[in-house]
Amino acid sequence: MKNYREELWFNIPGRRAFINITPKVENALAQSGITEGLILVNAMHITASVFINDDEPGLHQDYEKWLEELAPHAPLSRYKHNNTGEDNGDAHHKRQIMGREVVVAVTGGQLDFGPWEQIFYGEFDGGRKKRVLVKIIGE
């Protein structure tokens, strides 16, 4: 069994963003030399997500609006978590909707994807350096 590990680093200027990380994951897979197996891609921070959906800017605006409806940032007093001095209570909730991780099949040395699948980093509490982990096992 072979295994490979790589960290992807991000420093998003604003509070929230969706970044297509598919090329970075494909590059990690190429580096690994693994052709059959599973690849795990997960946010290493609890106010960010990794998820698979469409690379369409309108959809990303829809997600932003929807997540803000489901778990509004303000008022900060909405979240007991913010009593700790944080202002990111909403980010911990948005992350649960969008998910922590994806697991993708590796077949023939490629990400085994349907026609529109792309991997995104979802930042909900930016303005600082944060990481995504790529771990690949297989042969």
Added chain:
Amino acid sequence: MKNYREELWFNIPGRRAFINITPKVENALAQSGITEGLILVNAMHITASVFINDDEPGLHQDYEKWLEELAPHAPLSRYKHNNTGEDNGDAHHKRQIMGREVVVAVTGGQLDFGPWEQIFYGEFDGGRKKRVLVKIIGE
């Protein structure tokens, strides 16, 4: 390490449905000859889900109503994504709630399940052929 890959195809007549795919996944596992490992089952389309829950028709009606409350199909103008000519903005949101994939343990050649766990394909934008990927690694 052994690996196995199979695609399951669906063509749901209406817009939405939940289909129990556990027997198909069990059949793929039997074909693989793998007795210890992990099995990944994921929607290959971004307006569909694979999830594990109860095979109870009342619950599925509850999910349908709840998802329609959280991310209504109409009015289409609710979603910028629909400005691309699509009418499936809601489906991209419903899929995020229900999830893209499940990872299930394989033990003694069986899906290592609790008493009520069943695997479902969740279609949110049907009327055409769509796929689920089953990838198994182990020995």
Added chain:
Amino acid sequence: MKNYREELWFNIPGRRAFINITPKVENALAQSGITEGLILVNAMHITASVFINDDEPGLHQDYEKWLEELAPHAPLSRYKHNNTGEDNGDAHHKRQIMGREVVVAVTGGQLDFGPWEQIFYGEFDGGRKKRVLVKIIGE
């Protein structure tokens, strides 16, 4: 390839709770002797979750309130599922928001975690014995 399997048992007195199970998962990993691979941790019941977030009591109170807003327990007549004689229709919905499982990388014999990642069992229909599965594959 090595593999390891362990069940974690819980009997939560009340209806709902979040329990930090990271030490139990770390113990399973140590027992396995696996140093590179993937670890799957999943609820074996369909009214419970396993998820990764922050071990902060205020946040857990926020989650409790938020999940009750998104999928209220009462009135029981809200859910067709409760016509089966159950009163846990809400729990099947809360579990979908928080998720069934996590997959975590194993690197150097440790859970390959960011600074605040902790694994939680989320109980939404307690008062009886329920299980979490830990399955580890690797070498």
